[in-house]
Structures are given as structure tokens and as C-alpha cells.
Amino acid sequence: MKQIQCRIAGLLMALVAAGMLAACEGQEPEAQKERILPPETGQDEAVKIGFSMDTLKEERWLKDRDLFRQAAEKLGAEVEIAAANGDDALQIAQAEAMIQGGIDVLVIVPHNAEATAAIVHKAHEAGIKVIAYDRLVKNADVDLYVSFDNEQVGELQARAILEAVPKGNYVYIGGAPTDNNVHLIKKGVLNVLQPAIDRGDINIVYDEWTDDWAPENAQHNMAEALRANGNQIDAVIAANDATAGGAIKALAAQGMNGKIPVAGQDAELAAAQRIVAGTQTMTVYKPIQNLTAQVAELAVQLAKGEEIMTSVSVNNGKTEVPSILLAPTAVDAGNLADTVIADGFHSKEEVYQEAKND
Ligand code: GAL
Secondary structure, X not given: OHHHHHXXXXXXXHHHHHHXXXXXXXXXXXXXXXXXHXXXXXXXXXXXXXXXXXXXXXXXXXXXXXXXXXXXXXXXXXXXXXXXXXXXXXXXXXXXXXXXXXXXXXEEOOOOOOOOHHHHHHHHHOXXXXXXXXXXXXXXXXXXXXXXXXXXXXXXHHHHHHHHOOOEXXXXXXXXXOOHHHHHHHHHHHHHHHHHHHOOOEEEXXXXXXXXXXXXXXXXXXXXXXXXXXXXXXXXXXXXXXXXXXXXHHHHHXXXXXXXXXXXXXXXXXXHHHHXXXXXXXXXXXXXXXXXXXXXXXXXXXXXXXXXXXXXXXXXXXXXXXXXXXXXEEEOOOOOHHHHHOOOOOOHHHHOOOOOOX
């Protein structure tokens, strides 16, 4: 009853009294405004999806946010999006606010695979299903996991670099250890490199995670790897383009950029430009538009109580999570045009524009 009174008050005085509304329901003014709209436009029955994101720091997440909203709204759903900027407590609080705010299904990109298990429990207590988006939530009864095949990402990276450098000293720049993907990517890299390691052809002389996927941390680690090995480095595999960019800066400081093959992931614009400039060898392209379209559809189905069958499952330490793993693509100077440009992920003009920072 109290809630209805608030809504009526809100419609009459929304712009003027947003602060009051929040006080009424103890919610953020912004979230409040969004929920007021549906009754007027008759969207009460619309599925409400909560999209809880770790961060918008890397270029790709901006695409995930915008393309997911588009895909969901195209299906008639309403989307509430929050990004926690790598703050676990904030991500939990934001997800709780969405759950209390009446979402029908929760889609989550966990910052910390373990810490977000608490969110899954809370959602289930409220009868809300949870989809782990791109990154798995560990040790919780996640309803569905949709991502790209991260082990394949690592295999594609290692295959490309092993072809360029069949013998020599390798540096591995891993991602954030709080992110379950980094362990899958690294497993894929070793699936390909192990035989060459066993033969003694290649030697991983430096291997470190990158806290928070921060490029500056990757740059620092790469500088340390160069220093510790007297610059005797022949190849670098970095878990994504942001960390590859950091590593390439450290190589540049030693006049080695463009001389050492470097692998990345995400097909960021800067990485595509580096591939054209020759300072990065390859990246792994993951068509975000495919991921967002699939997850939006599956979220609406779950919200409507439909059962979803998958042919694959991934164990998250608690259960076999029904999963859908999309195929990634290796991209180098030879197929940039047929992949990221052909898909409109980046325009030809942008890609062939001078790389700014290398
Ligand atoms: C991973 C994701 C990558 C990368 C990284 C940094 O989980 O799969 O595409 O961007 O996070 O945010």
C-alpha cells in the first residue's frame, strides 16, 4: 500500500520530489525514477533484468553494457544496470538493491568469483534466478553460465605465439586472480605450450597475475621480467589487450616494442591499431553482440520460468553449472578486415588510424 502511495506521489512530483521518493522507499533517486515509468506505459508485465557489472574500465564492458540493454529492450524487457568499479562490497550492495527493487532475473559479471556467491544466495532467497555473464561465480548454485570458451582463448593465443617463436624465453602476464576466467585462459595457454616446455624448447621465465587487470600493474611486471632476465625475452602472452598494452610500454622503454611477439585478447581498438603498427602480434576477438543477444534472450526465458537445456556444464566448485560457451577468433594483421571490421566492431578508419601510445 505504502509503495503505491509513493508511486502516485512520485508521478505528480517526480522531478521536484525525487529525494522524497528515495526517502519513502530508501532507494536511489535514479533507480526510483526508472521503476515509476512502467505503470504509465503499461509495462508492468515487462521482465525486469538486473545487470550487475564488475567494471566499465575496459573498453569491451562499455559494449557489453550498451549492446545488452539494446538486446533486452528489443525483447520488451527493462534493464537496470550497475557497475561496481572493482569494489566487491559495492557490487553486493548494488545487487541487493536490484533484488529488493523487484527484478525478475539477475545477470552478473562478478568482480570476485568467490565473494559474489553471496549475491546468488540472496537472489535465490527472493526466488530470482542468476546468470553468470562472461565470468563464472564460484561455489554457488548459479542457474546458467554464458561466456566465450576461455580455455580456447588461451589456446589461440599460445598457438599464434608458438608459431612465431618456437624456441625461447616466454613471459606470461596473467589477468586478475579474482576472475575465474584467468585460470581457464592460462590452462588453455599451457595446453599448447606444455609439449614445447617439456622438450626444453621454450622456457617461461616470468609468470605473474595482474591485480585488477590494471595495465600499469602489467607494465610494472613486464619491466620486472625484463630486468630479471637482462632483456633476454623472446615472446609475451598477456591475458587481455589492456595488460598487453602495459607490457608493450615496458618493452618500448627498452626499445624492444615491435621486436617481440605479443598476444592479447578482446580486440580493443588500441590493440587493433598496434597490430597494424606491428607492436602487437595478435588478439582474440569475442563478438560481444553474440553474447549479449544470447544472454538477453535466456534472461527473459528464465524470468518467465522456462527451463533452459544446455549441452555443456562447467563445475564451479559447488555444482555443474549449465553453460553456453561461444567461440572466440584469433585475429592478426591478416584477418582484421574479415573479422572485427567486417562485423563493425571497429571501423576501418579507426583501425588504420595511427596508434596513439606506442
Ligand atoms: C575478463 C574478460 C576479458 C577481459 C577481462 C578484463 O573476464 O573475459 O574479456 O577484458 O575480464 O576485464
